[in-house]
Amino acid sequence: MADIKQARAVLEARIVEGAGQAPPAQRRAAFNNAGVSEPLAAVIDKVARQAYRVTEGDIAAARASGLSEDQIFEMVICAAVGQATRQYETAMAALEAAAGER
Numbered sequence: 001m002a003d004i005k006q007a008r009a010v011l012e013a014r015i016v017e018g019a020g021q022a023p024p025a026q027r028r029a030a031f032n033n034a035g036v037s038e039p040l041a042a043v044i045d046k047v048a049r050q051a052y053r054v055t056e057g058d059i060a061a062a063r064a065s066g067l068s069e070d071q072i073f074e075m076v077i078c079a080a081v082g083q084a085t086r087q088y089e090t091a092m093a094a095l096e097a098a099a100g101e102r
Contacts, residue, residue, distance in 0.1 A: 008088075022070075026071075026075065
């Protein structure tokens, strides 16, 4: 289990704090799905909650705000990994709680 926790921590650090085109603070905000300004906030929230609903129009709006393709890509990856992390942590907490009840 420790290897998984370490791998997740390395992944998070790398995508949020590693080299990239988007500033680390923006990548952290996307990872947390909080504090992202529009129009990117709409894309980030869709990626986190309903990724199948992201459209080319959503990406075009983010691009029109002055963000580069690389910046948008980085932010989307951070949002997806952030949501996956939250879901994983919730599932692990539920499993631990269920195991503790037995």
